Amino acid sequence: MTARPEWWDGFFTGLMAELWQTVIPPEATRAEVEFFERALRLAPGSRVLDVPCGHGRHALELARRGFRVTGVDGSKDLLGAAERRAAREGVAIELHLRDMRDLPWEEEFDAAYCAGNSFGYFEPPGDRVFLEAVARALRPKGRFLLDSGWIAECLFPSFRQRLDLESAGIRFEVENRYEPRSGFVESRFTATRGDGRESRPGRHRVYTCAGLIALLSEAGLEAFEAFSSTAGDPFVLGSNRLLLIAERR
Numbered sequence: 403m404t405a406r407p408e409w410w411d412g413f414f415t416g417l418m419a420e421l422w423q424t425v426i427p428p429e430a431t432r433a434e435v436e437f438f439e440r441a442l443r444l445a446p447g448s449r450v451l452d453v454p455c456g457h458g459r460h461a462l463e464l465a466r467r468g469f470r471v472t473g474v475d476g477s478k479d480l481l482g483a484a485e486r487r488a489a490r491e492g493v494a495i496e497l498h499l500r501d502m503r504d505l506p507w508e509e510e511f512d513a514a515y516c517a518g519n520s521f522g523y524f525e526p527p528g529d530r531v532f533l534e535a536v537a538r539a540l541r542p543k544g545r546f547l548l549d550s551g552w553i554a555e556c557l558f559p560s561f562r563q564r565l566d567l568e569s570a571g572i573r574f575e576v577e578n579r580y581e582p583r584s585g586f587v588e589s590r591f592t593a594t595r596g597d598g599r600e601s602r603p604g605r606h607r608v609y610t611c612a613g614l615i616a617l618l619s620e621a622g623l624e625a626f627e628a629f630s631s632t633a634g635d636p637f638v639l640g641s642n643r644l645l646l647i648a649e650r651r
Contacts, residue, residue, distance in 0.1 A: 409603050410523055414456075414477035417572055417593035417600045423457045423483055424570040426518075434517065434549075435463040437632035441647050442513035442545045444469060451514035451539055454502045458484030458495065460517055465493045472496040474505065503528060505535035514540055515547040522552050522607040526617070529607065533621035540650040546623060551643040552587070552606040553614065559640045571595050580608070611637060611644060623648035 414422065438460065444450065448469050452461040455473030457480045465471045465488070473495060475481050481497050488495045502516075503524070514536050522529060536546055551557070558580075565576040577590040585608055592601040609617065615626050626648050630641035637644055 408523075409605055410476065413591075413602055413604065415479045417595060417598060418591065418602065419457075419477065419479040419483070421569055421572045421574055421593055422480065423459075424572075425567070425574075426459060431459045431463055433632045435460055435467070437634075437645070438464070438515060438517075438547060439467070441547055441627075441629075441645070442515065444513060448512040449510065451505075451507070451511045451536070453505065453514065453516055453536065454520050455484065455497070456480045456518060456520075458487065458497070460515070461495055462488060462491070462493055465495045466491070470494075470496075472498065472511070474498045474500055474502060476501055503532045503535055505539050507539040509538070509541045511539050511544055512541060513545045513547075515549065517547070517549040519550050519552055519606070521548055521550050522609065523605075524607070526607065530617055530621055533618055533623070537622040537650050542651075543649050545647060545649045546618075548614070548618075548646045548648075549643065552608055553644045554608050554610045555637070555639045556641055556643060557587070557608060611646070614644075614646060615648075618646075618648050622651050624651045625649045 446468060450464055450469050450471050452471060453474040455461045455475045458473055461471045461473040462484065473484060476499065478499060481499055484497055540546060561580065563578050567574050573594045575592045579588045581588055586605045587608055589604040590601065591604055611628060626646065628637035629635060629645040630637045630643060
């Protein structure tokens with residue numbers, strides 16, 4: 403019997419991959435990277451792991467600032483976009499096509515981050531495997547930053563069953579349904595441009611901030627700090643996002 407492919411297999415291709423490359427303005431990326439520098443306490447030449455890195459918007463900005471960045475992602479389309487942009491700009495960056503749970507490094511990175519709502523793709527055991535792999539890749543006291551809006555305190559006070567936006571001529575629609583028994587938000591993502599239309603399912607495991615801290619602690623991380631913005635505002639009920647920082651025990 404053939405195993406059912408996971409929802410993210412083949413998701414970031416075509417219009418979906420194009421959309422993800424245009425939807426965040428450059429000034430937002432710069433503000434996030436400046437926060438990453440401070441929060442991760444990056445020293446000149448620090449080695450940084452970006453997982454999953456997507457089309458490299460954070461990784462490339464960090465590399466421009468002199469950091470040694472390694473990016474990991476499972477999408478050939480997004481990694482290809484990162485490679486082409488790095489070549490155009492003459493920026494040195496190391497990229498790997500692999501599952502984000504399969505990180506082969508041990509105590510090689512000064513810092514790591516998981517940004518852009520890219521956490522919670524798996525069942526909780528898979529999320530823990532990912533966090534354990536990140537912790538192993540960090541040097542002792544190396545810092546990790548997790549950035550997500552798929553957190554209960556962010557999501558549920560103003561839960562949106564439908565979201566619509568447009569970027570670079572692509573119309574993007576999301577339909578969300580929360581399943582209390584599984585703890586997942588089940589989504590339907592649709593992208594259209596002209597006569598082209600792509601519709602794909604997705605799902606995210608929703609953690610509370612406390613549940614996420616417990617999971618990271620089990621993976622070998624400690625000394626937690628929680629913010630809601632790149633300005634350093636504290637994380638509270640109703641915040642739009644969680645920027646959770648920890649370090650390897």
